[in-house]
Amino acid sequence: MALESLSMGEDFPVFVVSGRDIILKTDGAALSSADLDVFLSSVEVLDSFTEKDFSLSAVVLAPDAVLPQGFERVAMRQFFHTHGETLSFKAARAKALANWRADVRFCSVCGTELADSAEFTARECPHCHKLFFPRIEPCVIVLVSRGDKILLARHVQRNQDIYACIAGFIESGESAEQAVVREIIEETGLTVRNVRYRGSQSWPFPDQLMLAFTAEYESGEFRLQPDEIADAQWFSRDDCPASPQPGSIAYKLIHNEI
Numbered sequence: 001m002a003l004e005s006l007s008m009g010e011d012f013p014v015f016v017v018s019g020r021d022i023i024l025k026t027d028g029a030a031l032s033s034a035d036l037d038v039f040l041s042s043v044e045v046l047d048s049f050t051e052k053d054f055s056l057s058a059v060v061l062a063p064d065a066v067l068p069q070g071f072e073r074v075a076m077r078q079f080f081h082t083h084g085e086t087l088s089f090k091a092a093r094a095k096a097l098a099n100w101r102a103d104v105r106f107c108s109v110c111g112t113e114l115a116d117s118a119e120f121t122a123r124e125c126p127h128c129h130k131l132f133f134p135r136i137e138p139c140v141i142v143l144v145s146r147g148d149k150i151l152l153a154r155h156v157q158r159n160q161d162i163y164a165c166i167a168g169f170i171e172s173g174e175s176a177e178q179a180v181v182r183e184i185i186e187e188t189g190l191t192v193r194n195v196r197y198r199g200s201q202s203w204p205f206p207d208q209l210m211l212a213f214t215a216e217y218e219s220g221e222f223r224l225q226p227d228e229i230a231d232a233q234w235f236s237r238d239d240c241p242a243s244p245q246p247g248s249i250a251y252k253l254i255h256n257e258i
Ligand SMILES: [Zn+2]
Pocket: 107, 108, 109, 110, 111, 112, 125, 126, 127, 128, 129, 130
């Protein structure tokens, strides 16, 4: 499988992405080939490609692109919530590949500008022939329970207006379960037991794979990591503060849907 130039007229969905949004018609419909003609003649396109093996095409706009009349932005998270598994997968892949293509441009061995591989969805160095495949960054996200209460935290750096699950990147050498235990003790001072895998979600902002877990409180008092966690509390599921919206695996964890 490999990426090709944008191929119009295929019976593929075309995902127009801009920042963390996907572009739909104002009536919520996906863009047809005719709509794309309007688009491509009036909006600056940063990148575009078709991947026939996964039956998808993507058009990439700047995050602040001004849209022609008749089109609107929808948060990708919302798109994941309202569309089925197949379309959500393709949209996530289109967005992840767009991020990767913008980011991986020069060979890390010899510095030569990379070209698209003719054989794989990868970039290839024309000089030393090293291949660069799309990256995935594995992360853990965990909902800790204590009796009928759940642990939610407000982060310092991101989404400061909501209470969310504890999450973080898996460090080299760690299992996902070890990352869960480490993240919780680092960020909150608590220890946990019964770490259980619940499911996963592609989260292409820019390239995470979220591995979702539940765990039970074991011991300790709150000792919050000041540069990461502004506040952490035990909440009842039916009395939660503002928390992640539908479409994220965090929402499913909090609302006991996985
Ligand atoms: Zn090279």
